[in-house]
Amino acid sequence: MLIAGCTFPSKIEANNEEKQNVDTSFCPVLESRNWHAWIDRVAEKEPRLNISGEVDLPSPGYIVEVQPGILDRRQPPAQRLSLSFTSPEGVVAQVITPTKVSYTMPTPILEYRSVMIYCGDKLLAEIPDVTPQETASLPIKVGTFTSDELFDAGGGGCGMTLWESKTDVQQAGFLFFHGIEDGAAFMVFDENLTTLSRTTAEGQEFYGQKTEQTFVTDDQAITVQVKVNLGAEGEIESVGIPNGLITVTTQGKTKEFFVMGDAGC
Known part of the structure; x- marks a missing residue:
C-alpha cells in the first residue's frame, strides 16, 4: 500500500x-x-x-x-x-x-x-x-487464563467471555469472564486468577450482562470497566461480541485492551 x-x-x-x-x-x-x-x-x-x-x-x-x-x-x-x-x-x-x-x-x-x-x-x-x-505502563501485570483454569477457580458456565482482538484465543487465552447477574468476574493480575464484583451496569441486557459494566477487586485496588457491542445471535443460546473495550485502572494508572468475545448459556 x-x-x-x-x-x-x-x-x-x-x-x-x-x-x-x-x-x-x-x-x-x-x-x-x-x-x-x-x-x-x-x-x-x-x-x-x-x-x-x-x-x-x-x-x-x-x-x-x-x-x-x-x-x-x-x-x-x-x-x-x-x-x-x-x-x-x-x-x-x-x-x-x-x-x-x-x-x-x-x-x-x-x-x-x-x-x-x-x-x-x-x-x-x-x-x-x-x-x-508508548503502551501505558501499569504497576501490575495483566495476563490471560484457560478454560480449565477458570473452572478450577469456580467460574465458567453461563456468562460472557472476552479475549484480546486480533489474537488466537486458543493460544493466547481469555482476558475476562463474568458469570450471570451477580456472579463473580475473573481476570489475571500478577499471574493470579483474581475475582471481581460488579458495581455498576448500564445499557442493553444480554445473558445476565449489560453493555457497560464496572467491576472491582475484593480489596478495591483495581477497577475494571467493560464496554461491549453486541453482534449476531448464535444458533444455540449465545450472542457474538465483535468488539469492545476493557479499561483497567489501579494506583492512578490506566490501560485499555481492545477485545472481542461471546456470551451465552
Missing part, C-alpha cells in the same frame, strides 16, 4: 483490497464524537493502528464493523477507514443509542499523515499526525 522508492508489505494491501467488497454506503449515524487514533508498539509484536470513538444510532441492535480502505501514496500516508452497519432484526424501539466503536489492525507504518473515519460518503472525523505512543 507507496511509490517513492519503497513499498509497504503486501498483506496490508491484500487486506484492504479484500475489504473493498463490503458495502459501506449505508450510514445510519446521527452524530459522532470522541474519535482517537494511535499506534502502539507492543514489545516483540508488529505495531498496531488503533481507533476509538462513539456514534449515535437511531435504535439499539445495530452491528458496527470497521473496514480498512484506501491508503494514499504520499509519505507519510493517510489511511481511510469506513464504518459498515448491519440493521437490527425485527421490531426495535426507535431511541437514539450511543454506541462505542473500536478497531485495531496490524501495520508496518509508524506514522500516518491522518486517519479518516467515513460513514458512507460522510467524513465523520479526520485525525492528523498519528504516531506511536
